[in-house]
Amino acid sequence: MIHVEDKKFVVPGEILAEDDYYPGRGTFKEGDMICSSLMGLVSLRNNKISVIPLKSKYIPKKGDVVIGEIEDIRFSMWGVNINSPYSGILPASEVFGREKKELSRVFKIGDVLFLRVVDVDEVKKVKLGLKGRGMGKFKNGILVDITPTKVPRLIGKKGSMINMIKDKTRCKIVVGQNGLVWVKGDVDMEQITKNVINLIEAEAHTSGLTNRIRDKLFLLIDGELPKDREESHESKFGENNSKNHLNNDPDFDNSFEANEEELEKPKLENFKGIF
Amino acid sequence: MNIIPEITRQSITNLINNNERADGRAVDEYRDIVIETNLVSKAEGSARVKLGNTQIIVGAKPQIGEPFPDTPNVGVLMTNSEMLPIADPKFEPGPPSESSVELARVVDRCVRESEMVDLEKLCIEEGKKVWMIFIDLHIIDYDGNLFDAAMFAVMAALMNTKLPIAEYKNDEIIIDEDATMDLPLKDKATMSTFVKIGDKMILDPSLDEESILDARLSIGITESGNICAMQKGGDGPLSKEDILSAVKTTYSKKDELLKYLK
Numbered sequence: 346m347i348h349v350e351d352k353k354f355v356v357p358g359e360i361l362a363e364d365d366y367y368p369g370r371g372t373f374k375e376g377d378m379i380c381s382s383l384m385g386l387v388s389l390r391n392n393k394i395s396v397i398p399l400k401s402k403y404i405p406k407k408g409d410v411v412i413g414e415i416e417d418i419r420f421s422m423w424g425v426n427i428n429s430p431y432s433g434i435l436p437a438s439e440v441f442g443r444e445k446k447e448l449s450r451v452f453k454i455g456d457v458l459f460l461r462v463v464d465v466d467e468v469k470k471v472k473l474g475l476k477g478r479g480m481g482k483f484k485n486g487i488l489v490d491i492t493p494t495k496v497p498r499l500i501g502k503k504g505s506m507i508n509m510i511k512d513k514t515r516c517k518i519v520v521g522q523n524g525l526v527w528v529k530g531d532v533d534m535e536q537i538t539k540n541v542i543n544l545i546e547a548e549a550h551t552s553g554l555t556n557r558i559r560d561k562l563f564l565l566i567d568g569e570l571p572k573d574r575e576e577s578h579e580s581k582f583g584e585n586n587s588k589n590h591l592n593n594d595p596d597f598d599n600s601f602e603a604n605e606e607e608l609e610k611p612k613l614e615n616f617k618g619i620f
Numbered sequence: 621m622n623i624i625p626e627i628t629r630q631s632i633t634n635l636i637n638n639n640e641r642a643d644g645r646a647v648d649e650y651r652d653i654v655i656e657t658n659l660v661s662k663a664e665g666s667a668r669v670k671l672g673n674t675q676i677i678v679g680a681k682p683q684i685g686e687p688f689p690d691t692p693n694v695g696v697l698m699t700n701s702e703m704l705p706i707a708d709p710k711f712e713p714g715p716p717s718e719s720s721v722e723l724a725r726v727v728d729r730c731v732r733e734s735e736m737v738d739l740e741k742l743c744i745e746e747g748k749k750v751w752m753i754f755i756d757l758h759i760i761d762y763d764g765n766l767f768d769a770a771m772f773a774v775m776a777a778l779m780n781t782k783l784p785i786a787e788y789k790n791d792e793i794i795i796d797e798d799a800t801m802d803l804p805l806k807d808k809a810t811m812s813t814f815v816k817i818g819d820k821m822i823l824d825p826s827l828d829e830e831s832i833l834d835a836r837l838s839i840g841i842t843e844s845g846n847i848c849a850m851q852k853g854g855d856g857p858l859s860k861e862d863i864l865s866a867v868k869t870t871y872s873k874k875d876e877l878l879k880y881l882k
Contacts, residue, residue: 414625426623455626487631487642527627532634536644 351389352550355381361394369395385494386550403429403493403523405471409462410480412488412521413473415452423452425460425473428490428523433471435460440475457483457527459519479519486517486529489539491546493524498549499542506545506555513562514538537565622710622831629832636817641829648823648869653880655772657780665781665803669773672826675707675761678773680753680781680803684793687743687750695742695750699728701757701770708762724757726851727770730809730840731755734848737778738804745788753781753803764827767838767851771811775881778803808843810877812870816856821866823873837863839870843878 347362349355359381361372368374371383372394381387385398403411405427413433417424425433435458437448452458459481463474475481491499499520500507511518516530516538528538541558548554563570632642639647651672660666663679687694701724703711711717716724731737742751755777757770782800786793815825815833822829830836834856840849847867852858 414623416623453626455623455629457625457627483627485630486627488625488628532638535631536640536642539642 347394349387349394351387353387354385355387355396356384357382361387361396365392367393369393371396371398398494400492401494403427405429405431405433405462405465405469406522407462407465409522410477411460411462411473411523412483412519412525412527413458413460413523415454415456415458418448418452418454421448423448425458427460427471427473428493428521428525429471431465431469431471433460433462433473435473435475439463439473452482457488459483459521459527483519483527483529486527487535487539489526489528489542491524491526491542493522495546495549496520496522496524498554499526499545501555506558509555509559510538510541510562513559513566514541534566537562541565624828624831628828632828632832633818636820636822639820641822641826643826645824647820648873650768650824650873650877651826653772653877655776655880657776663777664783665777665779667773667776667780669769669776671765671769671772671824673761673763674765674769675759676766676769676773677758677760678770678777679756679758680774680777681756682781682783682803683752683754684744684749684786684795685752687747692747693743693750694739695737696752697728697732697737697739697755698752699724699731699755699757699774701727701759703759703762706761707759711759711762722851722853723759723766723770726767726811726838726840726849727755727757727774729851730771730811730849731774731778734807734809734840734842734846736805736807736809736842738806741804742783744786744793749786749788749793751783751786753778762827764825764830765813767813768811768824771809771840772877772880775808775810778805779808779881808878808881809840809848810874810881811838811840811849812866812873812877813838814866814869815854816858816862821862821869823869835862837866839866841870841874843874845871845874 346364349361360378361381362379363377366379368379372379373382379394381396383396383398385396388395388397411427413425413427415423416426421437423435425435427433440451460473460475461477462471464472507518514530514534514537516528516534519527526542528535545558560570635641654670656668658666659668660679664682665680668677701720703720705711705713744750755774759766781803783803785796785799785801812823814821814823814837815829816835817833833854835858836853837858838851839847842848
């Protein structure tokens with residue numbers, strides 16, 4: 346028996362369902378009842394109930410890509426702030442291999458890096474690495490901070506949202522799973538992008554967001570809505586767009602697809618165009 | 621000291637050189653100001669001020685005590701600030717930090733030197749009993765520019781403070797809790813804080829802007845237009861032109877700010 350609907354707002358302790366259902370993330374089992382352990386929105390997948398928190402801190406997971414800031418230089422490693430309760434370390438060997446060099450000549454305190462989480466051990470010591478495409482230090486640009494649970498929404502289905510913003514603003518955008526977003530482009534476009542990202546964060550739970558953001562972008566940049574508006578509202582918009590640009594940044598698209606499912610239930614009408 | 625990403629520092633500085641700011645404000649524009657008064661029922665005067673995301677609660681608490689021997693006929697004013705750990709990850713519980721003491725003293729200076737509170741009227745019996753007003757600042761959310769927000773909150777709290785009528789008879793204090801009077805105020809004051817980033821002076825700095833400042837200047841001004849307090853912070857120097865332009869802006873912003881205190 347189920348007591349809640351999909352996307353309903355719940356508070357900790359609220360009974361979500363009894364029997365027949367499986368407890369997912371953000372829930373716990375009390376006897377036969379599944380209760381919420383967080384404040385957030387219910388997510389129903391088949392028979393699995395989970396709760397997506399409204400706000401969260403980033404919990405490091407092996408294989409994630411994150412944006413971090415150097416905050417400490419030690420004897421053979423850098424201390425990295427990854428916007429999480431657990432701070433990360435970047436061992437010197439990741440950068441130099443076996444050579445020995447002065448650490449502060451490569452990365453200084455305050456530098457912002459794009460990193461991969463290599464390993465998280467049982468005491469949550471987060472080991473970071475720079476191996477992979479596009480990893481390394483950022484130059485210029487701005488940082489935008491959003492709550493990590495909204496990252497999948499910012500990416501969109503198969504990158505539909507993020508690619509749309511990239512196309513329209515001509516900014517380079519890099520999204521870390523820890524909720525930090527790096528944007529580089531024209532100064533005005535950077536600010537527009539930042540505002541749009543903040544808007545997505547605030548309205549992540551609402552439906553039809555991609556189209557609204559698209560209209561907003563057109564209004565902000567061109568000052569008017571596109572003439573082919575009717576056509577663009579066709580449901581396959583997301584798919585078309587993402588296919589063309591899917592290969593731009595394999596780093597993000599691949600890694601985020603898995604997470605995407607957690608937040609956004611695939612809308613049935615989106616597949617009509619294909620079948 | 622706050623570590624701020626190098627690229628954030630660069631982007632803020634670049635924007636400011638073009639007379640723009642990260643949150644879209646003009647260089648001499650305040651964030652949204654919200655003032656709420658009389659929200660603490662146990663305090664005789666209180667206010668909560670929101671300046672953007674910075675949030676401060678102030679309580680004014682009068683108590684009867686003995687005056688200082690060198691000023692037997694005036695009341696006593698004391699300001700204290702508390703930077704609660706919920707306000708910012710860098711605020712620690714325990715004895716007040718340097719910035720907390722600075723905040724309390726700058727606000728105290730502005731209240732005292734503007735002579736807004738008529739301290740002589742706070743005397744109940746000369747040399748024996750006077751009112752002592754304790755002003756407590758509680759920072760509950762920190763997003764830059766505590767000085768201006770704190771001064772606002774103190775001003776709003778003092779304007780709403782009610783003192784019970786006290787009489788001194790036969791070595792005894794008789795307090796009439798039902799009959800109250802407003803705290804005797806002669807003037808109002810506001811404060812405007814500027815930070816210097818590059819070679820520009822910016823009003824009402826946000827947290828990010830405060831973390832990369834070269835120098836900081838807070839100016840307290842009374843309703844009648846007298847400068848009653850000033851405080852310089854930060855490592856960098858300020859030129860004469862910087863200070864004069866800041867004073868000019870403070871003067872022109874005064875009336876706009878006082879409107880919130882009606």
